[in-house]
Amino acid sequence: MSGPLDGLRVLDLSRLLPGPFCSLLLGDLGADVLKVEDTGMGDYVRWSPPYVEGVEDSARSAYFLALNRNKRSIRLDLKSEAGREVLLRLVRDADVLLESFRPGVLDRLGVGYDRLRGENPALVYCAITGYGQDGPYRDRAGHDMNYLGLGGMLALTGEAGGPPVQNAGQVADVGGGALMAAVGILAALQERARSGEGQFVDVSMTDGALSWLAMLAAQQLVAGPGDPPLRRGQLPLSGAFLCYRPYACADGWVTFGALEPKFFGAWCRGVGREDLVEQQFQPPGSDAHREVEAIFAARTREQWTAFAAEHDCCLEPLLELEEALDSELVRAREMVVALDQPGAAEPVRQLGLPIKLSRTPGEPTRAPGPVLGGDTDAVLEAAGYGAEEIAALKEAGAVAGPVSGAQGSFLG
Structure with missing residues (x-):
């Protein structure tokens, strides 16, 4: 060919x-x-x-x-x-x-x-x-x-x-x-x-x-004199929001990327915590963040994987490299x-x-x-x-x- x-x-x-x-x-x-x-x-x-x-x-x-x-x-x-x-x-x-x-x-x-x-x-x-x-x-x-x-x-x-x-x-x-x-x-x-x-x-x-910083540079380039500079840990896609972070679970880590309200809402309803829906964009270290951490820590990575299959909420296991290389996804994609x-x-x-x-x-x-x-x-x-x-x-x-x-x- x-x-x-x-x-x-x-x-x-x-x-x-x-x-x-x-x-x-x-x-x-x-x-x-x-x-x-x-x-x-x-x-x-x-x-x-x-x-x-x-x-x-x-x-x-x-x-x-x-x-x-x-x-x-x-x-x-x-x-x-x-x-x-x-x-x-x-x-x-x-x-x-x-x-x-x-x-x-x-x-x-x-x-x-x-x-x-x-x-x-x-x-x-x-x-x-x-x-x-x-x-x-x-x-x-x-x-x-x-x-x-x-x-x-x-x-x-x-x-x-x-x-x-x-x-x-x-x-x-x-x-x-x-x-x-x-x-x-x-x-x-x-x-x-x-x-x-x-x-x-x-x-x-x-x-x-x-x-690669196209969006962040665009934000910085239009910032006014009184706007704070961009700093690590304070960016929407790299640490600022509790809805978009890796979380420790009972036996490893998972990635939680529920940036859109519909995904975060699906997760909240799935874990029986609709009261957290309005807390989606709270920062790390907040009371809401500590509650989310505790919820993730209570289940294993396999349990969260099963949860994600049932609830469409942008939640996936965080794989070590050897696991990723042997994963179903990598095999299917050759x-x-x-x-x-x-x-x-x-x-x-x-x-x-x-x-x-x-x-x-x-x-x-x-x-x-x-x-x-x-x-x-x-x-x-x-x-x-x-x-x-x-x-x-x-x-x-x-x-x-x-x-x-x-x-x-x-x-x-």
């Missing part, structure tokens, strides 16, 4: 999480994604535990496999002239180039956007960075927490009077970076279909994360898939594709994650290099094939 992005050729020079997650989506949807890695350790995440036993060293990281299925790998030394020439030849037939270096790195190597556009004017070039291609922070290093801190999201996350709370998921990396890059790439490709020209897609993870990885004793389980297309669905299990440089020879041959030329490139260190043995860890 052909995917919706069949025929799209992507050169992915990115590493770690944001870029590879973006190209993971493109690859799952049918794009031909080629990881362009250096002749050293390649994508750093390759060497990070936990490992899948029996798999070749450079492809045994569970993190790497989860982000890099449906891709191929070539190793190039972009610090060498011959390695850069290989990249330029590959760019001529590519539709997209994705990278996540700091601004200016590829320019200094002589293979920045202007140079690549000279080889292929139709190329869509996407750069994911922490702070964008311009502005006062363009050259700074950063990670997800830094971007969320500068964009205001971290300050608003947590209980009133308590410390900021870090999210378990990388909101800026994935939501602000990878997803925005995927949208930007597809938008540029759509425009290219009209104009025939590619363009530069500038994705800042800080910009992207800030955009959000856990299994891939045959060479060397592994059994298929490797990973998250599935969250985008469901009715006529041309994606195929997350099409191919496993590649070993480092495992496709170097095949890619060079397809690009027109002869056997002697490939041997010369390897001898010069401009390219490299598969490597055995761990090269280190980006966490080490």
